[in-house]
Amino acid sequence: MKNHFALFQLPQRFAIDMKALEQAYHQVQGQAHPDKFAHASDAEKRVAMQWATRANEAYQTLKNPLRRARYLCELHGVDLQTESNTSMAPTFLMQQMEWRETLDDAKAGKDIDALERLNSELTAEKKAEVARIEKLLDADDYIQAAQLVRQLMFLDKFGDEIGDAFALIEG
Incomplete structure (x- = not known):
């Protein structure tokens, strides 16, 4: 399964072009829009709905700086330890x-x-x-x-x- 950056064909980095993200999101959403699958099988409709849901989740993650930072850390195997590590400077x-x-x-x-x-x-x-x-x-x-x-x-x-x-x- 592609990561969020790959899904939208964006470089995997924190600094992100919000306009490019928005355009890529709408493109992916357009491909998975339920109207395009009105006459499709139930299985195809389910897959389209899963893609639309995944695109929405990826978009929400990447557009929010905190969520994007968490996601990048996790992609690189760094557990934020939000429950166990409460040490702060x-x-x-x-x-x-x-x-x-x-x-x-x-x-x-x-x-x-x-x-x-x-x-x-x-x-x-x-x-x-x-x-x-x-x-x-x-x-x-x-x-x-x-x-x-x-x-x-x-x-x-x-x-x-x-x-x-x-x-x-x-x-």
């Missing part, structure tokens, strides 16, 4: 603790401005983390990239918590 952990305090204070004080500042800071950090991950992955350093991917997962989850806090305060 001390500076990263300190930053997390400071952000958590800021989030707690903002929620307690219903301070939208503080949440917006925290969200902006987080967005900038996520962007920087993705850039670091891209350099490592495209240099074939999957072990080091895996550590940063785990950190990015934490940042994503924290972003969700900020979103929940906005909803709570604004709700």
Whole structure:
């Protein structure tokens, strides 16, 4: 079975041409569209549906930086150990603790401005983390990239918590 990059005929690297991904996705989806198989056998319809589902899954994985990074690590045999390896760099952990305090204070004080500042800071950090991950992955350093991917997962989850806090305060 082809990997996601091969399915869309894209180079197997983190830096990806989103327009090319989009075009390749639509091309693959067009080939497997159910309308083309309206008069086909049930088996052919099932295969077409499986291809359409696989193309959708591959597209969703490749268009999302975190999912794409995880996928590249896994393709190269690097287990992210998301359940068993929770070790993080001390500076990263300190930053997390400071952000958590800021989030707690903002929620307690219903301070939208503080949440917006925290969200902006987080967005900038996520962007920087993705850039670091891209350099490592495209240099074939999957072990080091895996550590940063785990950190990015934490940042994503924290972003969700900020979103929940906005909803709570604004709700």
